Amino acid sequence: xxxxxxxxxxxxxEFDTKYAFKKxxxxxxxVWHQNQxxxxxxxxxxxxxxxxxxxxxxxxxIAHFAPIMKxxxxxxxxxxxxxxxxNGFQILTEAKMLPGVLKRxxxxxxxxxxxxxxxxxxxxxxxxxxxxxxxxxxPIAHADGNYYIDDAGLESLKTNGQILLRYSDKDGNLVAxxxxxxxxxxxxxxxxxxxxxxxxxxxxxxMILGSTDGLKxxxxxxx
Amino acid sequence: xxxxxNVFLKEGVLDPQGKAIHHxxxxxxxxxxxxxxxxxxxxxxxxxxxxxxxxxxxIEMAETLLANTVIENYSIEIAI
Numbered sequence: 001x002x003x004x005x006x007x008x009x010x011x012x013x014e015f016d017t018k019y020a021f022k023k024x025x026x027x028x029x030x031v032w033h034q035n036q037x038x039x040x041x042x043x044x045x046x047x048x049x050x051x052x053x054x055x056x057x058x059x060x061x062i063a064h065f066a067p068i069m070k071x072x073x074x075x076x077x078x079x080x081x082x083x084x085x086x087n088g089f090q091i092l093t094e095a096k097m098l099p100g101v102l103k104r105x106x107x108x109x110x111x112x113x114x115x116x117x118x119x120x121x122x123x124x125x126x127x128x129x130x131x132x133x134x135x136x137x138x139p140i141a142h143a144d145g146n147y148y149i150d151d152a153g154l155e156s157l158k159t160n161g162q163i164l165l166r167y168s169d170k171d172g173n174l175v176a177x178x179x180x181x182x183x184x185x186x187x188x189x190x191x192x193x194x195x196x197x198x199x200x201x202x203x204x205x206x207m208i209l210g211s212t213d214g215l216k217x218x219x220x221x222x223x
Numbered sequence: 224x225x226x227x228x229n230v231f232l233k234e235g236v237l238d239p240q241g242k243a244i245h246h247x248x249x250x251x252x253x254x255x256x257x258x259x260x261x262x263x264x265x266x267x268x269x270x271x272x273x274x275x276x277x278x279x280x281x282i283e284m285a286e287t288l289l290a291n292t293v294i295e296n297y298s299i300e301i302a303i
Contacts, residue, residue, distance in 0.1 A: 103236075103239075
């Protein structure tokens with residue numbers, strides 16, 4: 001598989017993301033935001049974490065006008081797979097490629113810790129290696145991870161199986177980590193080719209880092 | 224032409240910064256404060272034919288970038 005990892009000014013997780021996909025045996029190419037086109041024959045585009053454009057105005061709001069994003073939108077409209085991690089998730093919501101918004105955390109703090117997550121839906125090309133209700137342990141690190149969507153939008157997410165992950169405790173009970181609507185930590189679009197999540201799977205790929213659950217998630221894209 | 228765009232969270236969308244300031248004001252003794260909402264003010268000077276043209280341009284800017292209308296409203300003032 002060939003993976004394109006985007007780089008915006010202020011992105012800081014691109015090398016970890018590249019390392020994780022290389023570890024899984026994939027070819028990875030970093031793509032600068034000023035590029036007009038994506039590399040040919042890619043199987044996945046990843047928008048990695050960081051602080052694109054210093055989070056000015058709103059997290060992700062300026063990055064989604066970068067030249068490369070036009071190509072990403074076309075790629076996704078043609079069924080191409082796109083994954084946004086943390087700031088990447090914020091960019092995808094600002095670009096309206098995913099529904100809802102990521103607001104400032106309710107407690108106003110930057111939250112950086114290991115967090116338990118529950119798999120809600122695995123019937124997609126991302127989480128197919130995980131079981132429904134399986135518990136994962138991944139790092140989260142964000143100030144704007146408070147997922148907000150209106151009631152009609154929430155119903156639509158549920159009806160279409162678009163909720164991927166929820167924040168939970170080690171027993172699988174939902175917890176309010178940052179104020180997210182129904183503890184949502186990750187979603188996908190209706191067509192299930194665009195994925196966004198606040199936790200960092202690329203930071204949980206070796207036991208020395210505390211967990212390998214991230215590898216399990218990223219492995220899904222092989223199939 | 225000077226254009227002022229105010230962006231604020233919609234009614235019903237929780238404003239944690241406003242809430243924190245509300246608490247701070249209360250602890251300073253300003254117990255008469257009932258609600259605090261935080262917004263952003265964007266001030267710009269733009270080339271426009273007249274105030275109608277300026278407002279039309281400001282609306283376009285607010286809709287495309289300055290406000291996220293999923294959670295935010297905006298108002299526009301034209302100061303000539």
